[in-house]
Amino acid sequence: xxxxxxxxxxxxxxxxxxxxxxxxxxxxxxxxxxxxxxxxxxxxxxxxxxxxxxxxxxxxxxxxxxxxxxxxxxxxxxxxxxxxxxxxxxxxxxxxxxxxxxxxxxxxxxxxxxxxxxxxxxxxxxxxxxxxxxxxxxxxxxxxxxx
Amino acid sequence: xxxxxxxxxxxxxxxxxxxxxxxxxxxxxxxxxxxxxxxxxxxxxxxxxxxxxxxxxxxxxxxxxxxxxxxxxxxxxxxxxx
Numbered sequence: 001x002x003x004x005x006x007x008x009x010x011x012x013x014x015x016x017x018x019x020x021x022x023x024x025x026x027x028x029x030x031x032x033x034x035x036x037x038x039x040x041x042x043x044x045x046x047x048x049x050x051x052x053x054x055x056x057x058x059x060x061x062x063x064x065x066x067x068x069x070x071x072x073x074x075x076x077x078x079x080x081x082x083x084x085x086x087x088x089x090x091x092x093x094x095x096x097x098x099x100x101x102x103x104x105x106x107x108x109x110x111x112x113x114x115x116x117x118x119x120x121x122x123x124x125x126x127x128x129x130x131x132x133x134x135x136x137x138x139x140x141x142x143x144x145x146x147x
Numbered sequence: 148x149x150x151x152x153x154x155x156x157x158x159x160x161x162x163x164x165x166x167x168x169x170x171x172x173x174x175x176x177x178x179x180x181x182x183x184x185x186x187x188x189x190x191x192x193x194x195x196x197x198x199x200x201x202x203x204x205x206x207x208x209x210x211x212x213x214x215x216x217x218x219x220x221x222x223x224x225x226x227x228x229x
Binding site: 137 | 178179184188189190193197
């Protein structure tokens with residue numbers, strides 16, 4: 001869903017801010033920051049194998065506390081294995097994340113394109129789409145912890 | 148007949164979503180992104196779902212901010228109910 005940023009301004013009386021940030025900057029910083037962060041993260045991850053302990057990598061606190069895997073657990077390992085071209089290992093790390101990766105990448109490119117053009121963009125998921133997505137995520141979480 | 152106050156500020160439209168519900172959902176189910184799906188921020192919800200809620204840190208801070216701040220809006224830009 002595309003909405004112009006003007007229609008989505010915060011409520012309140014207008015004209016109280018200090019200076020106006022250009023529209024393009026307001027919509028483009030987030031996708032660009034994700035790109036920069038992704039490249040930097042990949043560079044950092046390249047030489048650290050997350051399959052081994054003590055690699056100074058972030059971990060999932062949910063799993064640390066409960067011992068259960070959340071739907072995104074294994075994402076770091078999957079990224080590492082994909083960077084090194086090991087598709088089978090990536091599948092083993094987090095199959096659902098691997099399957100959703102093409103969709104996520106496509107969504108990201110659309111978001112980036114709209115952001116650079118000065119427009120805000122949200123994935124066009126309706127109420128039903130959101131319910132399906134959360135249902136699949138929940139089923140995947142239950143399944144991966146049982147198997 | 149309604150009486151128009153001379154210096155009344157226009158009231159911003161309120162959301163039908165509550166910030167308390169959004170905060171609690173984000174803190175408890177942040178690794179599924181549920182709080183953000185609730186307020187209609189689908190993109191942020193997906194991002195939290197795919198990253199264990201931003202490694203738990205993001206969704207925790209996000210949920211506390213939902214509970215404590217009074218200027219958070221839903222995806223349509225309407226203020227969340229308190």
